Amino acid sequence: MDAIASIDQSKEAQAGQSKKGPLIYRQNHWTRLTHWAWAFALFFLLLSGLQIFNARPQLYIGKESGFGYNNTILQIGAEDTATGPRGFTEIFGHRFDTTGVLGWSGPPGNESARAFPSWATIPSYYDLGTARVVHFFFAWILSATLLVWLLVGLFSGHIRRDLAPRLADIRNLPRDVADHIRLRFHHSGRYNTLQKLAYGGVLFVLLPLMVLTGLAMSPSMNAVLPFLNELFGGRQTARTIHFAVMVLLVLFFLVHMLMILAAGPINELRSIITGWYRTDPPNGGTNSTGRSE
Structure with missing residues (x-):
């Protein structure tokens, strides 16, 4: 019986291997x-x-960055609000709150204004x-x-x-x-x-x-x-x-x-x-x- 079982197991193993290319x-x-x-x-x-x-967390279209005109298409930064500093990302004039990730991030109580957070940059500081x-x-x-x-x-x-x-x-x-x-x-x-x-x-x-x-x-x-x-x-x-x-x-x-x-x-x-x-x-x-x- 043991010999028959071994033969059956060997056949099953060969069948499993045959499925692989x-x-x-x-x-x-x-x-x-x-x-x-x-x-x-x-x-x-x-x-x-x-x-x-x-x-310089802004991107522009043109040969120079704008001072007397606005050619900014992307900006990441922070601003003071009634509830404290908030991070934002502005794309083609549309602004989004990205506090904690972009613009304003860091350990609780030790946040700082950074376009990209410290864990995403080399060096981190x-x-x-x-x-x-x-x-x-x-x-x-x-x-x-x-x-x-x-x-x-x-x-x-x-x-x-x-x-x-x-x-x-x-x-x-x-x-x-x-x-x-x-x-x-x-x-x-x-x-x-x-x-x-x-x-x-x-x-x-x-x-x-x-x-x-x-x-x-x-x-x-x-x-x-x-x-x-x-x-x-x-x-x-x-x-x-x-x-x-x-x-x-x-x-x-x-x-x-x-x-x-x-x-x-x-x-x-x-x-x-x-x-x-x-x-x-x-x-x-x-x-x-x-x-x-």
């Missing part, structure tokens, strides 16, 4: 290395950038000099990593083979959107249409735009690349675009994390850490939730 080598070492370098650099760029923004050093250091790391990834991606064929959308991808876009809405993910080992469009938008639009607007804001770069400042409509407009790109990158990160959790975090993390990715079974088997195994 094969492991494939999906991410090469260059992709994994640049991915984590970007993640590390962008973390420090974001928090040090918010510290720099705190030094106000130090513009240190923030600029950290920001510029990681900006060069981001730029160098992006250049390395672009060169390797072009010569290895990764960009053409894996990221460039094809006609079939455009045709599959409505179905791909519907599958994501229903949380139905296909683990084929290839990027789907939405991934190609999202990654392409970040790598070829947002990150280069972040680098170029950063250079356009630098007075020292104006002497080397004077056309950049004019290209973006002045330093203040470049600063506004720089901030908007930062917001879009944060939104991308949040959606990226949600998709990883929904699609299977172990498989996704294994892919970007080791390079190995488990694909769907050959017969396209699905579990009771409609997700691929």
Whole structure:
């Protein structure tokens, strides 16, 4: 009887394993290395950038900030009211109370006027000099990593083979959107249409735009690349675009994390850490939730 039970358990184990698709080598070492370098650099760029923004928590459109005129599109600050200091955020003339988060924040009884709270900045205390050093250091790391990834991606064929959308991808876009809405993910080992469009938008639009607007804001770069400042409509407009790109990158990160959790975090993390990715079974088997195994 014990022998029969062992045979049955072995068959059940084999059947369970057969539902899993094969492991494939999906991410090469260059992709994994640049991915984590970007993640590390962008973390420090974001928090040090918010510290720099705190030094002048307004955004403008134009070549200069307004004094005799108002060209402000975003302002974060604090004001005295009958009930005490209150934080506010004003966007295109519409003001919102953001006390405790933006404008006026801190431990109870020890609040202070800060555009972004101390927990969201590097360093946590106000130090513009240190923030600029950290920001510029990681900006060069981001730029160098992006250049390395672009060169390797072009010569290895990764960009053409894996990221460039094809006609079939455009045709599959409505179905791909519907599958994501229903949380139905296909683990084929290839990027789907939405991934190609999202990654392409970040790598070829947002990150280069972040680098170029950063250079356009630098007075020292104006002497080397004077056309950049004019290209973006002045330093203040470049600063506004720089901030908007930062917001879009944060939104991308949040959606990226949600998709990883929904699609299977172990498989996704294994892919970007080791390079190995488990694909769907050959017969396209699905579990009771409609997700691929």
